[in-house]
Amino acid sequence: MAKRQQALALLIELGLSELEAEVYVFLLAHPPVTAYRVAKHIGKATANTYKAIESLARRGAVLVEEGENRLCRAVPAAEFVQHLERSFSALTKKTENVLATLEQPSWDERVYKIESVPQLLERCRQMLEERVERLAVIDAFPAALTAILPSVQAALERRADVLVQAYRPIEVPGATVVVPDIGPQAEMQWGSQQLNVVIDGREALIALMNNELSEVIQGVWTNSLYLACILQAGMMAEQTLHGIREVQDARDAASRTRQILDRHRFFINTEIPGQKELLARLVNEEETQ
Numbered sequence: 001m002a003k004r005q006q007a008l009a010l011l012i013e014l015g016l017s018e019l020e021a022e023v024y025v026f027l028l029a030h031p032p033v034t035a036y037r038v039a040k041h042i043g044k045a046t047a048n049t050y051k052a053i054e055s056l057a058r059r060g061a062v063l064v065e066e067g068e069n070r071l072c073r074a075v076p077a078a079e080f081v082q083h084l085e086r087s088f089s090a091l092t093k094k095t096e097n098v099l100a101t102l103e104q105p106s107w108d109e110r111v112y113k114i115e116s117v118p119q120l121l122e123r124c125r126q127m128l129e130e131r132v133e134r135l136a137v138i139d140a141f142p143a144a145l146t147a148i149l150p151s152v153q154a155a156l157e158r159r160a161d162v163l164v165q166a167y168r169p170i171e172v173p174g175a176t177v178v179v180p181d182i183g184p185q186a187e188m189q190w191g192s193q194q195l196n197v198v199i200d201g202r203e204a205l206i207a208l209m210n211n212e213l214s215e216v217i218q219g220v221w222t223n224s225l226y227l228a229c230i231l232q233a234g235m236m237a238e239q240t241l242h243g244i245r246e247v248q249d250a251r252d253a254a255s256r257t258r259q260i261l262d263r264h265r266f267f268i269n270t271e272i273p274g275q276k277e278l279l280a281r282l283v284n285e286e287e288t289q
Helices: 002-013 018-028 035-042 046-059 077-100 117-131 142-157 183-190 225-247 253-263 273-288
Strands: 062-064 072-074 111-113 135-140 161-165 176-178 193-199 203-209 216-222
Touching (some): 002 018, 018 046, 018 072, 035 046, 046 062, 117 142, 117 203, 135 225, 142 161, 142 193, 193 225, 225 273
Antiparallel strands (some): 062 072, 111 216, 135 193, 203 216
16 A cells, blocks of 8 residues: 555656546556446546546556557556656756747846755756866865766766866866875864855855755855856865875975975966956946946
């Protein structure tokens, strides 16, 4: 009974009406029968059951025999769910294309609150997989970093430079990774998972989640060019500092420290798209005054 109720609830979440879900679950567990027999077995009005079966047939969930008997049988669950998945994917793509025609670009540089972990991770995915051009700077505790690793790999495949501050040793081929020597203490002190990502000096995502990645403690996103540039500069500076701390006890600490400092990215020696756009905007504003 519990499994049946769970199945009904899931089908309703997928968009079936309560009656449609009942009819489909009944037919799954029984040999082909008429719509009249279905109505009798589930205790629903015959007319309403007929309509539910017609709707299920259009959805690809039920097959109805040709001829006078018109026996009804459920499409196997795997086939029906895959059909739903493909249909939903096609619908979401069509919706995306239509909505895109309505969007108007604007300089919206407000700071927005993000309260959902799935929304937060999706925004991070979009930043790293679809919008980064030149540079992504990431500061993430282990569980949060693991959750976004496929997106980090996608950013690298887009030929973006990726700088990662991790808190435990981790291999991220193609990225520059620094592991602070205070990593374990930082994790213990915070008792949570931070995920900070800045791309191109254009967008910044700053978030703190619980260790299970099920709750956002605090999360904000902005495409304020100034804020993104400042956050990016600060995160790069911190990564350089931790890189120096890593080599401070080495025999050749002085030369390795110089190498790290020589590699440090300042706005004056690094191509940061957001900074260029910000400065161009300031120049245009001055010219129009």
